[in-house]
Amino acid sequence: MKFLRKSLDNLKKPFQKGEKFERFAPAINAFDTFLFVPNHTTHKGAHIRDAVDLKRTMVTVIIALMPALIYGIYNTGYQYLAQTGEAFTFMDAFIHGSWKIIPMIAVSYIVGLTIEFIFAIYRGHEVNEGYLVTGLLIPMIMPVDIPLWMVAVSVAFAVLIAKEAFGGTGMNILNPALTARAFAFFAYPTYMSGNKVWVSEASNIDGVSGETILGSLAAGSDVSYTFFEMFQGAIPGSIAETSTLWVAVGALILIFTGVGSWRIILGGIGGAALMGFLFNLWSANALMSFDWMNHLVVGGFAFGIVFMATDPVSAAQTNKGKWIYGILVGIFCILIRVFNPAYPEGVMLAILLMNVFAPTIDHYVIEGNINRRKKRWSSAQLKTT
Amino acid sequence: MSKDIRIRKGFNLNLDGEANKIFAEISPSKTFALKPDDFFGSTPKMLVKEGEKVKKGTPLFFSKNNPKIHFVSPVGGDVTAIVRGAKRKILEVVVTASESQESIKHDIPSIDKIDINETKEILLKSGAWPFIIQRPYGTIANPEDKPKAIFISAFSTAPLNVEYSFIIKNHIAQFQKGIQVLNKLVPNCVNLVVDGNFSALFEQISEVNLTKVTGLHPAGNVGVQIHHIDPINAGEKVWVIRPEDVVNIGKLFTTGEFSAQRTVAIAGTSVKNPQYYKSTIGSSIYSLLAKTQLEDEKPNRIINGDVLSGSATSIDGYLGYYNNLISIIPEGNDYRMFGWLPFVDNSIPSMSKTSLSWLFGKQKAKVNTNMNGEERALVVTGEMERVLPMDIYPMQLLKAILIEDIERMEALGIYEVVPEDFALIDYSSTSKIEAQEIIRQGIELMLKEEG
Numbered sequence: 001m002k003f004l005r006k007s008l009d010n011l012k013k014p015f016q017k018g019e020k021f022e023r024f025a026p027a028i029n030a031f032d033t034f035l036f037v038p039n040h041t042t043h044k045g046a047h048i049r050d051a052v053d054l055k056r057t058m059v060t061v062i063i064a065l066m067p068a069l070i071y072g073i074y075n076t077g078y079q080y081l082a083q084t085g086e087a088f089t090f091m092d093a094f095i096h097g098s099w100k101i102i103p104m105i106a107v108s109y110i111v112g113l114t115i116e117f118i119f120a121i122y123r124g125h126e127v128n129e130g131y132l133v134t135g136l137l138i139p140m141i142m143p144v145d146i147p148l149w150m151v152a153v154s155v156a157f158a159v160l161i162a163k164e165a166f167g168g169t170g171m172n173i174l175n176p177a178l179t180a181r182a183f184a185f186f187a188y189p190t191y192m193s194g195n196k197v198w199v200s201e202a203s204n205i206d207g208v209s210g211e212t213i214l215g216s217l218a219a220g221s222d223v224s225y226t227f228f229e230m231f232q233g234a235i236p237g238s239i240a241e242t243s244t245l246w247v248a249v250g251a252l253i254l255i256f257t258g259v260g261s262w263r264i265i266l267g268g269i270g271g272a273a274l275m276g277f278l279f280n281l282w283s284a285n286a287l288m289s290f291d292w293m294n295h296l297v298v299g300g301f302a303f304g305i306v307f308m309a310t311d312p313v314s315a316a317q318t319n320k321g322k323w324i325y326g327i328l329v330g331i332f333c334i335l336i337r338v339f340n341p342a343y344p345e346g347v348m349l350a351i352l353l354m355n356v357f358a359p360t361i362d363h364y365v366i367e368g369n370i371n372r373r374k375k376r377w378s379s380a381q382l383k384t385t
Numbered sequence: 386m387s388k389d390i391r392i393r394k395g396f397n398l399n400l401d402g403e404a405n406k407i408f409a410e411i412s413p414s415k416t417f418a419l420k421p422d423d424f425f426g427s428t429p430k431m432l433v434k435e436g437e438k439v440k441k442g443t444p445l446f447f448s449k450n451n452p453k454i455h456f457v458s459p460v461g462g463d464v465t466a467i468v469r470g471a472k473r474k475i476l477e478v479v480v481t482a483s484e485s486q487e488s489i490k491h492d493i494p495s496i497d498k499i500d501i502n503e504t505k506e507i508l509l510k511s512g513a514w515p516f517i518i519q520r521p522y523g524t525i526a527n528p529e530d531k532p533k534a535i536f537i538s539a540f541s542t543a544p545l546n547v548e549y550s551f552i553i554k555n556h557i558a559q560f561q562k563g564i565q566v567l568n569k570l571v572p573n574c575v576n577l578v579v580d581g582n583f584s585a586l587f588e589q590i591s592e593v594n595l596t597k598v599t600g601l602h603p604a605g606n607v608g609v610q611i612h613h614i615d616p617i618n619a620g621e622k623v624w625v626i627r628p629e630d631v632v633n634i635g636k637l638f639t640t641g642e643f644s645a646q647r648t649v650a651i652a653g654t655s656v657k658n659p660q661y662y663k664s665t666i667g668s669s670i671y672s673l674l675a676k677t678q679l680e681d682e683k684p685n686r687i688i689n690g691d692v693l694s695g696s697a698t699s700i701d702g703y704l705g706y707y708n709n710l711i712s713i714i715p716e717g718n719d720y721r722m723f724g725w726l727p728f729v730d731n732s733i734p735s736m737s738k739t740s741l742s743w744l745f746g747k748q749k750a751k752v753n754t755n756m757n758g759e760e761r762a763l764v765v766t767g768e769m770e771r772v773l774p775m776d777i778y779p780m781q782l783l784k785a786i787l788i789e790d791i792e793r794m795e796a797l798g799i800y801e802v803v804p805e806d807f808a809l810i811d812y813s814s815t816s817k818i819e820a821q822e823i824i825r826q827g828i829e830l831m832l833k834e835e836g
Contacts, residue, residue, distance in 0.1 A: 004722075005720060033725075033759060034725075035722060035723065036720040036721065036722050036723075036724070037720065037721040037722075037724030037725055037755075037757060037758060038720065038756070038758075038759060039717075039718045039719050039720050039755070040718075040755070040756040040759065041716055041717055041718050041754040041755055041756060042754050042755075042756055044819055044821075044822050045808075045811040045819040045820065045821045045822050046692070046693045046694065046808050046809075046811035046812045046821065047686060047688055047692045047693070047695065047697070047712075047714065047754050048398075048544075048692050048693070048714065048752045048753070048754060048812065049755070049756050049757045049758070049811070049812055049814075049817065050733075050734075050735050050736055050737060050757065050812055050813045050814070050815075051724075051730055051731075051733035051734075051735040051737070051739075051740045051742065051757050052735055052736070052737035052739055052740065052757075052758070052813070052815050053725060053757060053758025053759065053761070053815060053817065054758065054761040054764060054765075054815055054816060055725035055758065056725045056726070056727050056737075056739050056740075056758070056815075057737075057739065057764070057765060057815050059725065059726060059727055060727045060739050063727065126759055126760075126761070128761055128762055128764075129761070130764065168762065169761070169762045169764065170761075170762030170763050170764050170816075171762070256738060257727070257737070257738045257739045258737060258738045258739075258768075259739065259765075261766075261767065312764055312765050312766040312767075313764055315766075317766040317767075317780065318766075318778065319767060319770060322767070366778055366781055366797075369776065369777075369778055369797070370796045370797065372776065373618075373776075373796070373798055374796075376616060376618055377618040377619050377620075380618045380621070
């Protein structure tokens with residue numbers, strides 16, 4: 001370890017202040033701090049600090065994503081192999097899925113991190129860890145057969161327009177990963193919707209069909225899956241969204257570690273359940289009469305509410321605001337699903353919409369606090385006079 | 386009649402090296418210093434020159450903002466140095482103690498006969514006035530103000546901090562006398578806030594409104610207590626005073642001499658024999674550490690005050706004017722390989738559940754000064770609210786200060802807080818934000834604005 005430290009220190013020499021490559025320090029620091037927590041000591045404020053930092057927080061999210069990702073890789077293979085009719089093992093399915101998905105993750109990280117590094121050097125700040133999560137989320141919410149170059153373009157759009165244009169990590173209004181998906185959705189609709197894209201190779205091989213449950217419901221046809229099948233996740237859909245079971249495991253990790261807001265998650269589930277229940281009462285079409293419990297386990301709702309709506313930067317920031325925000329995401333998700341058959345997947349649009357309104361929600365929560373203080377002041381005035 | 390308050394938000398740091406309840410004798414310091422930086426918001430104007438002889442109680446300098454406020458020498462001797470920094474700012478006024486201790490004696494009428502103005506006059510000319518701090522902003526109180534209450538917090542929750550009942554125990558009569566004096570300033574509105582679990586000693590004190598507080602740090606911060614008992618509204622003033630300074634005022638009104646008693650606990654991870662010492666305001670750190678054995682594998686950091694809100698000093702430094710505590714912890718200037726992985730390095734106390742340190746909550750943690758990460762943009766939300774038990778939105782207030790929006794700072798309640806209330810935010814922040822520094826800047830801005 002000492003040897004490694006020494007060689008790193010030597011390597012860093014030309015990047016120090018006043019040296020030749022000073023400008024590129026953020027790049028080398030990003031690698032260095034990946035290996036070692038730096039030796040910086042406190043110089044003002046509190047003399048001791050918590051062990052938590054942004055790296056640790058972001059890595060916790062990645063750990064929480066792992067169960068859904070691994071299941072998503074398996075399910076990608078499973079959906080394809082199950083329709084080809086050949087016998088296959090878990091490993092066969094997993095290998096087929098990895099073959100498809102690992103290149104997508106690689107492209108997402110390479111393109112996104114390159115842009116992040118360039119901006120860090122240009123702006124002279126350290127590389128923020130936020131993209132470690134965003135870069136993994138983007139492939140996880142894409143259809144499996146989307147061409148790699150489309151992933152690259154969506155990533156570039158998301159990082160440049162949704163994040164850096166607003167000032168970088170911590171300043172963005174919209175969730176960057178969902179912006180990438182929304183961009184792909186509207187720019188390349190034939191690759192992002194319909195009944196051919198949700199199962200690996202479905203568009204190439206005639207015998208394989210790839211319709212999502214929400215897609216068939218919107219088309220007015222029946223659904224042949226049971227609640228448990230949908231919960232467990234062996235259904236067509238975006239790569240990692242299908243398994244509510246493994247998403248729930250991730251949710252527990254986020255809630256237990258305090259990294260994800262339980263208020264948003266619970267609020268979202270409550271809002272969606274309520275809206276689904278109300279539509280059940282109405283039951284004018286197949287989507288409306290789709291049981292409210294089923295609404296919670298199909299499509300990207302679970303994944304969205306656990307991993308996207310809880311993004312602390314684009315969500316509401318006050319505790320009260322988080323409840324309101326979560327509930328509204330849930331309500332709008334089901335509303336969009338039911339009323340707009342062109343977009344059977346409502347959660348993406350619902351979260352992006354609420355991202356835009358999150359600052360407004362916070363504004364009114366904080367105004368409440370300010371008014372409380374004013375009221376206290378005026379009642380004190382009354383007492384003294 | 387006493388009230389009970391329980392503070393649920395916050396975090397107790399259970400650190401290694403808490404002071405044992407023993408008073409150890411040390412020989413008195415040879416040199417003493419007053420540091421104008423200890424008196425937030427006042428600019429010093431010298432009254433003595435280098436080489437001048439002073440008695441205990443001779444004014445060394447006064448405050449430019451209010452020339453009536455004198456800062457007096459804690460000992461008799463010679464002014465040996467006036468240390469200046471950049472722009473000739475006065476950093477330290479050093480007095481070397483002489484063999485024969487002379488002190489200035491004031492005539493004190495019987496306490497029953499004096500009125501508010503006489504009381505103020507005695508406190509001002511004797512040099513005891515700087516013991517009284519005002520809220521908002523934590524500056525020295527303005528004698529012309531009419532505060533709505535006085536608060537004394539005899540409950541400390543900061544890591545390693547002193548137990549006031551232990552310090553006050555032997556001076557209970559002087560403490561009561563000090564309370565009587567404070568009642569002259571603000572009749573019937575002297576609030577004494579004590580630890581709800583150990584309140585017996587203070588229950589015998591009369592002429593106070595006693596409040597028993599229990600809960601997590603920062604429940605002992607007087608600002609938090611004021612917020613829950615009698616919150617400050619815009620334009621209102623509250624005076625606060627530390628328990629041992631109540632004793633000092635009591636002594637002044639008994640003997641007629643300025644009292645500069647200061648009991649100091651020396652504690653922390655690096656201290657092998659943490660304990661209490663009877664000392665004097667402005668003593669040199671060197672003299673205070675005469676009997677302290679330090680772990681010396683690593684360089685240590687000596688802190689005037691607690692590890693969250695104190696200020697760094699050195700062996701050549703002097704005890705802070707208001708400090709009852711010197712904390713000594715090792716510097717943490719080393720690397721931790723893959724230390725950013727969740728659930729590793731659980732020996733570092735953490736509020737976050739991304740560390741397993743909560744499993745070891747009962748154990749006393751050894752800490753050092755490592756940042757444990759680098760400063761980042763504000764990403765995580767909700768963590769500041771967990772450690773600020775006030776009806777205030779901390780992140781929004783910090784942001785209002787950063788953009789220097791004075792109207793919003795006021796609306797969000799800046800007049801209710803001082804930097805120490807944000808110390809745990811410094812500590813627990815994922816983005817390693819310097820919240821205390823930002824609050825200090827905000828308060829300085831407010832002081833400038835109000836003139």
